[in-house]
Amino acid sequence: MSLSQLAPLYLAALEDELHRAIGSETQHHHAHPGAETRPADPAYLDEYYTMLAYHLGWTDGGKGGKRIRPLLCLLCCTAAGGAWEQALPIAAAVELIHNFSLLHDDIQDNSPLRHGRPTVWTRWGQAQAINAGDAMFTLAYLAPHRARELGVSADISLAALADLTQTCLFLTQGQYLDMAFEQRPQITVNEYLTMIEKKTAVLIASAARLGARVAGAAPAQLEAFYRFGWNLGMAFQLQDDLLGIWGDPAVTGKSAASDLEKRKKSLPVVFGLERSADFARAYAAPHAAGEPVAALADQLAALGARADVEQRVHAATASAVEALEQCAPAAPAAQALRDLTDQLLRRKQ
Secondary structure (H helix, E strand, O other), rough: OOHHHHHHHHHHHHHHHHHHHHOOOOOOOHHOOOOOOOOOHHHHHHHHHHOOOOOOOOOOOOOOOOOOOHHHHHHHHHHHOOHHHHHHHHHHHHHHHHHHHHHHHHOOOOOOOOOOOOOOOOOOOHHHHHHHHHHHHHHHHHHHHHHEEEEEEEEHHHHHHHHHHHHHHHHHHHHHHHHHHOOOOOOOOOHHHHHHHHHHHHHHHHHHHHHHHHHOHHHHHHHHHHHHHHHHHHHHHHHHHHHHHHHHHHHOOOOHHHHHHOOOOOHHHHHHHHHHHHHHHHHOOOOOOOOOOOOHHHHHHHEEEEHHHHHHHHHHHHHHHHHHHHHHOOOOOOHHHHHHHHHHHOOOO
């Protein structure tokens, strides 16, 4: 079946699972085993849950994220021969982990907007937004316990929790490197690749493997699903780096000059900094309002940065497609996974 056929079914069930995991002042006590004996949360905790719901796009006319990571988890469960419904709590945990990191990233990056709306810290202050992120992190670890109720074995549930824990550690390492690199005048290409691996690729890789793990996949197949997700994540981020400089604003929805104006150290820039002292000096100067940056983009292209990153995207894309076929994905999710891969990795510039 195609992605357009499966995604609406999976995403609707996922949203229900996220609501179950987040809860509210009256229903939150159903989110984890044994808690049904706990009294409902008092009304003065309403705003606590409102912050979480707001961030997930459930209030004030908001739009949530695309839920790509949990969707990948559910598709991989089906593709590995499992019942995708059993993976719903794990998929919800993946999305909550992702959103915990976004809540904290918005503060650390001083980002006032997400999906066109004020971020949680902008509306409720940094201290409460940090706590909201902590809540999302904690709820992510409660969500998988419901997998036992759905027939997932204790061994698989524990292995899934171990995967999530290791992934969270990688995420924080990636965020550390991202922030540390902003304070350094120069970083190497290898350092940058390590950063995006930890910050982006490992969560996508983990989502794919978690779905297959719930299905009871053998170790070799689990490894293939992880390689698929890892290459998918690397290719996606590297393509973002290209689009951030040379993308078509009509397609990407943002100015192609913004990354250079902000002096962002994406991979093309890191490539240029390693190879040209002239470019490094020009990039070290703060961007002046109204100053065109087309010359910087042209300089990077002349240095070979664009061609280098395009080659890396091509290689990671090919590796993702190859790993997916090594997974021997089963129907009905096989075609949907191929569709999702194509959708993520063949975005137009």
